[in-house]
Amino acid sequence: MKYNNILVAQNEHIATITINRPSKLNALNKATINELHDAFKTADSNRSVKVIIITGAGEKAFVAGADISEFADFSVAQGQDLAAQGQAVLFDYVAHLSTPVIAAINGFALGGGLELAMAAHFRTASDNAKMGLPEVSLGVIPGYGGTQRLPQLVGKGRAMEMIMTAGMIDAAQALQYGLVNHVTSPEALMEFTNKIAEKISRNSSVAISAAITAINAGYEDGENGFDEEITQFGKCFGTADFQEGTQAFLEKRKAKFPGK
DSSP, X not given: OOOSSEEEEEETTEEEEEEOOGGGTTOBOHHHHHHHHHHHHHHHHOTTOXXXXXXXXXXXXXEOOBOGGGTTTOOHHHHHHHHHHHIIIIIHHHHTOSSOEEEEEOSEEETHHXXXXXXXXXXXXXXXXXXXXXXXXXXXXXXXXXXHHHHHHHOHHHHHHHHHHTOEEEHHHHHXXXXXXXXXXXXXXXXXXXXXXXXXXXXXXXXXHHHHHHHHHTTSTTOOHHHHHHHHHHHHTTSHHHHHHHHHXXXXXXXXXXXX
């Protein structure tokens, strides 16, 4: 698929997806969401890709929000369909991807941009980053998972305040809240994030996928995270990665995981 709104690159075992609409502060429109879905799906199906990094082009924004012009005149039914389709195609899709996803937040991550970052498995940020969910200032609420993922990450009270005030927090406050894992300079952000990705890539991709499934289960209605952990733990014993990992440990050497 030829992309008009994103860039995709792979270096060794790390794929980097860059939202490339800097003139629009990388705002998410329908076309960009569909391109992102395809890029994530392609990277996830590529066995040589062990980690995916998602970031934004330019120095100002990761993603400054959704493209409001696309839905300003929507009806109730259209609004519900917009949220449902967006969550299915991109936001929930990323959250449940078997390949780990790191969001490298460079600049503004607002509205749908912060929701995309929160859908990633964890986040790094530049020290000039600003994050927020300003939807109530437009007479609507976050519709791409923001009302659910933000409380999970920062707690109910802080999420309520951020959503109700429609305000932004800076990178330092995001780090204090636990919304991001690390903060670094804009110049060092991608190198720093890639170093984390490299550490991840040296471990068993099969086990990491199982861990993602087990962790996510603890945050889903009707799922028992402990039961899912037991299931995924047991499945690991039937993998070639487990055989290699345990044998390498016993032989006091570095494991070379086959990824199956």
